[in-house]
Amino acid sequence: MTEGHTLIEVSGLAKDYGNGGSGIPVLRDINLRVHKCEMVAITGPSGCGKSTLLFILGLFLSPSKGQYLFEGENVLVLKRSAQAQFRRNQVGFVFQSSELLENSTVYENVEFPLIYAGVSRRKRAELITSALELVNLRHRIRHPANLLSGGEKQRVAVARALVNRPQVILADEPTGQLDRKNTQFIMDHFRKIVNRSDTALVVVTHDPEVAARCDRVYSLDDGILKEV
Numbered sequence: 224m225t226e227g228h229t230l231i232e233v234s235g236l237a238k239d240y241g242n243g244g245s246g247i248p249v250l251r252d253i254n255l256r257v258h259k260c261e262m263v264a265i266t267g268p269s270g271c272g273k274s275t276l277l278f279i280l281g282l283f284l285s286p287s288k289g290q291y292l293f294e295g296e297n298v299l300v301l302k303r304s305a306q307a308q309f310r311r312n313q314v315g316f317v318f319q320s321s322e323l324l325e326n327s328t329v330y331e332n333v334e335f336p337l338i339y340a341g342v343s344r345r346k347r348a349e350l351i352t353s354a355l356e357l358v359n360l361r362h363r364i365r366h367p368a369n370l371l372s373g374g375e376k377q378r379v380a381v382a383r384a385l386v387n388r389p390q391v392i393l394a395d396e397p398t399g400q401l402d403r404k405n406t407q408f409i410m411d412h413f414r415k416i417v418n419r420s421d422t423a424l425v426v427v428t429h430d431p432e433v434a435a436r437c438d439r440v441y442s443l444d445d446g447i448l449k450e451v
C-alpha cells in the first residue's frame with residue numbers, strides 16, 4: 224500500500240437529498256483518506272450513493288455535514304468561484320454516462336476543459352493529442368462523437384478527464400462499457416499517470432478486476448464506507 228502524502232481527507236461526511244435534514248440519508252458517516260500516487264476503488268450495490276460521493280469529492284455537490292480537506296485545505300468553505308477553479312484545475316471527472324458533446328468531434332470534446340482553463344491553442348493541441356494517445360484513440364481525433372461506439376465514448380471521457388493533468392481523477396464506472404482488453408488498457412494507463420504525476424485516482428466500479436488493480440478498495444453500504 225502506498226503511504227504517500229495525503230491528498231484527500233474526508234471525515235464524518237453525510238448527505239441526504241431532502242431539505243433541512245428531512246430527506247432520506249444516502250451517505251451517513253463517510254471517512255476516506257486518499258494519498259497522492261494512489262488508486263482507490265469504491266464498490267457497492269446500485270443506488271448506495273457511490274456517484275453522490277464522487278460528486279461531493281469533485282465539489283459538484285455539497286454534503287449535508289462533515290469535513291473535506293484537499294491537501295489540508297478545507298475546500299467546502301471556498302467561495303463559489305474558488306470551487307469552480309478547483310473543479311477546473313484539480314479535478315478530472317469521468318461521468319458514468321460519458322456525457323460527451325454528441326455534435327462535436329473527439330478533439331472538441333477533449334478540448335473543452337482546456338478552453339475552460341484558459342490554455343493556449345497550441346498547448347491544447349499538444350495536450351489533446353497526448354491524452355488521446357493514452358486511451359488509444361489518436362486515429363479518431365476528428366471523428367464526430369455521435370459516431371463512436373459506447374466503449375470509444377468512454378475512452379474519450381477518460382481522455383477528457385486526464386487532459387488538464389488534474390491532481391485527482393474521479394471516475395464513475397469508467398470501464399462499464401469496455402471489453403476486457405480496453406479495461407486493462409485504461410487501468411494500465413491510470414497506473415502510469417498515477418505513478419508519473421503525483422495524481423490520485425478514485426474509481427467507482429462493479430468490476431472485480433478493476434478493484435483488484437487498485438491499491439485499496441472500499442465498499443459503500445448503508446451510507447457507511449469500509450475498507451475491504
Ligand SMILES: Nc1ncnc2c1ncn2[C@@H]1O[C@H](COP(=O)(O)OP(=O)(O)O)[C@@H](O)[C@H]1O
Binds near residue numbers: 270
Ligand atoms: N438529485 C437527487 N435527488 C434525490 N435523490 C437522489 C438524487 N440523486 C441520487 N438520489 C438517490 O440517492 C441514492 C444514491 O444515488 P447514487 O449516488 O446515484 O447511487 P449509485 O451511484 O451508488 O448507484 C439513490 O437512492 C438515488 O435515487
Ligand SMILES: [Mg+2]
Binds near residue numbers: 273274275319395
Ligand atoms: Mg452511480
